[in-house]
Amino acid sequence: xxxxxxxxxxxxxxxxxxxxxxxxxxxxxxxxxxxxxxxxxxxxxxxxxxxxxxxxxxxxxxxxxxxxxxxxxxxxxxxxxxxxxxxxxxxxxxxxxxxxxxxxxxxxxxxxxxxxxxxxxxxxxxxxxxxxxxxxxxxxxxxxxxxxxxxxxxxxxxxxxxxxxxxxxxxxxxxxxxxxxxxxxxxxxxxxxxxxxxxxxxxxxxxxxxxxxxxxxxxxxxxxxxxxxxxxxxxxxxxxxxxxxxxxxxxxxxxxxxxxxxxxxxxxxxxxxxxxxxxxxxxxxxxxxxxxxxxxxxxxxxx
Amino acid sequence: xxxxxxxxxxxxxxxxxxxxxxxxxxxxxxxxxxxxxxxxxxxxxxxxxxxxxxxxxxxxxxxxxxxxxxxxxxxxxxxxxxxxxxxxxxxxxxxxxxxxxxxxxxxxxxxxxxxxxxxxxxxxxxxxxxxxxxxxxxxxxxxxxxxxxxxxxxxxxxxxxxxxxxxxxxxxxxxxxxxxxxxxxxxxxxxxxxxxxxxxxxxxxxxxxxxxxxxxxxxxxxxxxxxxxxxxxxxxxxxxxxxxxxxxxxxxxxxxxxxxxxxxxxxxxxxxxxxxxxxxxxxxxxxxxxxxxxxxxxxxxxxxxxxxxxxxxxxxxxxxxxxxxxxxxxxxxxxxxxxxxxxx
Numbered sequence: 001x002x003x004x005x006x007x008x009x010x011x012x013x014x015x016x017x018x019x020x021x022x023x024x025x026x027x028x029x030x031x032x033x034x035x036x037x038x039x040x041x042x043x044x045x046x047x048x049x050x051x052x053x054x055x056x057x058x059x060x061x062x063x064x065x066x067x068x069x070x071x072x073x074x075x076x077x078x079x080x081x082x083x084x085x086x087x088x089x090x091x092x093x094x095x096x097x098x099x100x101x102x103x104x105x106x107x108x109x110x111x112x113x114x115x116x117x118x119x120x121x122x123x124x125x126x127x128x129x130x131x132x133x134x135x136x137x138x139x140x141x142x143x144x145x146x147x148x149x150x151x152x153x154x155x156x157x158x159x160x161x162x163x164x165x166x167x168x169x170x171x172x173x174x175x176x177x178x179x180x181x182x183x184x185x186x187x188x189x190x191x192x193x194x195x196x197x198x199x200x201x202x203x204x205x206x207x208x209x210x211x212x213x214x215x216x217x218x219x220x221x222x223x224x225x226x227x228x229x230x231x232x233x234x235x236x237x238x239x240x241x242x243x244x245x246x247x248x249x250x251x252x253x254x255x256x257x258x259x260x261x262x263x264x265x266x267x268x269x270x271x272x273x274x275x276x277x278x279x280x281x282x283x284x285x286x287x288x289x290x291x292x293x294x295x296x297x298x299x300x301x302x303x
Numbered sequence: 304x305x306x307x308x309x310x311x312x313x314x315x316x317x318x319x320x321x322x323x324x325x326x327x328x329x330x331x332x333x334x335x336x337x338x339x340x341x342x343x344x345x346x347x348x349x350x351x352x353x354x355x356x357x358x359x360x361x362x363x364x365x366x367x368x369x370x371x372x373x374x375x376x377x378x379x380x381x382x383x384x385x386x387x388x389x390x391x392x393x394x395x396x397x398x399x400x401x402x403x404x405x406x407x408x409x410x411x412x413x414x415x416x417x418x419x420x421x422x423x424x425x426x427x428x429x430x431x432x433x434x435x436x437x438x439x440x441x442x443x444x445x446x447x448x449x450x451x452x453x454x455x456x457x458x459x460x461x462x463x464x465x466x467x468x469x470x471x472x473x474x475x476x477x478x479x480x481x482x483x484x485x486x487x488x489x490x491x492x493x494x495x496x497x498x499x500x501x502x503x504x505x506x507x508x509x510x511x512x513x514x515x516x517x518x519x520x521x522x523x524x525x526x527x528x529x530x531x532x533x534x535x536x537x538x539x540x541x542x543x544x545x546x547x548x549x550x551x552x553x554x555x556x557x558x559x560x561x562x563x564x565x566x567x568x569x570x571x572x573x574x575x576x577x578x579x580x581x582x583x584x585x586x587x588x589x590x591x592x593x594x595x596x597x598x599x600x601x602x603x604x605x606x607x608x609x610x611x612x613x614x615x616x617x618x619x620x621x622x623x624x625x626x627x628x629x630x631x632x633x634x635x636x637x638x639x640x641x642x643x644x645x646x647x
Contacts, residue, residue: 193387196354199374200381201401201456211404215391 062270074268083256091232094172102179110187136241162244170238182224230283311360320346322516335507343516380458384465388437395433401456423451443474463495534645558615580622591638
């Protein structure tokens with residue numbers, strides 16, 4: 001009897017040992033050695049600090065280097081105000097246009113089958129793969145004095161290049177993919193069944209769009225608009241080519257930052273830059289919130 | 304509401320989804336469209352609903368041309384295989400949708416709409432789920448809500464596309480019974496599509512068996528099971544033994560071996576002999592039309608399923624009652640209680 005008990009005890013003891021051993025082995029399999037883990041994390045944090053956090057800090061440090069009054073004065077300059085206003089106008093126009101075009105393109109691609117669909121999907125990505133400078137040059141070629149429509153435009157006294165329409169066009173072109181790209185996968189995944197159900201229940205085309213399609217994609221639309229807006233306000237290359245850099249008239253915020261910097265007006269340059277940096281931060285936060293909503297939407301659709 | 308379909312043709316590229324379909328559905332019927340996937344049954348349903356358009360042919364409701372109307376005007380309730388509930392609306396709003404989108408002139412007031420939705424949720428026994436979202440429901444609940452939503456518009460016809468296809472077996476059986484009694488209650492002309500023969504035979508008044516865009520047979524569940532009109536129907540409905548035979552001068556041969564089966568009125572040539580598994584009676588060797596050696600035996604509840612190698616070389620599966628145990632290695636005689644022979 002005693003023997004038996006002793007046996008059981010030693011058995012369970014060795015059993016526990018074996019279990020602990022197995023757990024340790026599992027941990028080893030699952031994770032890298034401690035040193036490697038620390039090295040990788042340090043490297044990642046260091047890289048992010050030097051390349052992302054530091055520049056952000058420098059922008060604000062430079063902007064406020066002569067105090068808050070100098071900062072505010074720099075922003076109150078007529079040139080700065082004009083640039084801010086122009087940037088807002090251009091962003092509003094291009095985001096508005098891309099919202100409509102992006103919705104239409106995504107709708108066509110996700111809900112219909114037609115020839116050349118793959119080609120259209122590739123085409124939507126074109127603005128991402130082409131250098132923005134080239135995008136700007138295309139508009140110069142089209143609408144410039146020596147361009148294809150240049151003569152006709154001059155005869156009718158329409159100014160496109162070196163004016164708001166040119167800047168808006170170039171920005172629209174460069175930012176086109178954002179809304180469409182945000183919506184295509186979402187709409188493809190959702191399919192057409194809910195629309196079919198709505199129509200069979202007697203809804204008209206417009207009712208179906210506003211009551212079924214749009215509510216289903218609203219977070220995707222906001223996500224696309226947000227990214228589109230961030231890029232539209234920050235666009236430099238394409239706008240630089242078509243703007244003409246007329247002070248107080250065709251300078252957007254990024255263009256003005258460069259000009260001021262080249263003229264050694266560091267406080268003014270970084271003051272404007274700080275506004276763009278803040279836009280980036282706000283965009284980042286909004287993006288995180290929207291992504292959470294998009295994930296929830298996907299969960300909800302997970303039958 | 305009667306439905307009449309005449310010579311309907313629908314092609315997707317070179318694939319004929321419907322290849323000349325004629326069908327008449329009587330008022331108040333519960334009709335099953337049964338067939339394998341790709342047989343055209345869902346296409347036929349979608350054309351009746353107005354969600355697809357035929358290349359040629361006619362569809363009429365009560366004698367009126369239905370193809371002149373779009374899906375919106377046809378007043379047809381459609382229940383989708385994957386429910387297609389509006390995911391951003393509550394169950395209540397889903398059911399209310401068809402009432403809310405009506406033209407202003409005929410739209411009911413809010414109180415009437417609320418009462419009607421309540422009534423429908425009671426009908427499908429899910430009134431306690433009114434404030435939930437579709438993602439919070441089980442598959443069976445979603446399907447019932449989809450049905451309530453389709454019924455909200457007081458449809459002239461109810462169409463159901465594989466209504467229980469995405470549900471597990473137990474829920475499926477419950478919903479079948481429930482659909483039958485619901486149909487009895489509301490009595491609206493209904494068509495449902497299924498690839499599950501058991502479902503079709505159990506639920507429908509009449510079964511339409513389809514294959515490759517054509518209708519193979521229309522009949523009561525008993526008709527299609529007991530007197531299949533073609534080799535396809537026999538093979539598709541119920542579990543059958545299929546043997547290639549040759550009819551020649553009043554004799555049926557399997558390979559070289561003449562079978563002691565009546566061949567009256569059969570066209571000579573290559574044919575197929577069909578026997579239900581449970582219609583193959585087991586006897587002592589030499590007693591029946593076939594002879595064979597038992598290979599394996601497995602028990603399936605009330606029957607034993609035996610794999611038998613016939614002396615002609617074919618291997619068949621039979622279902623025999625369990626009163627006489629069969630064993631692997633036994634030589635047995637087999638006699639078909641009932642059989643059918645189709646040319647081809």
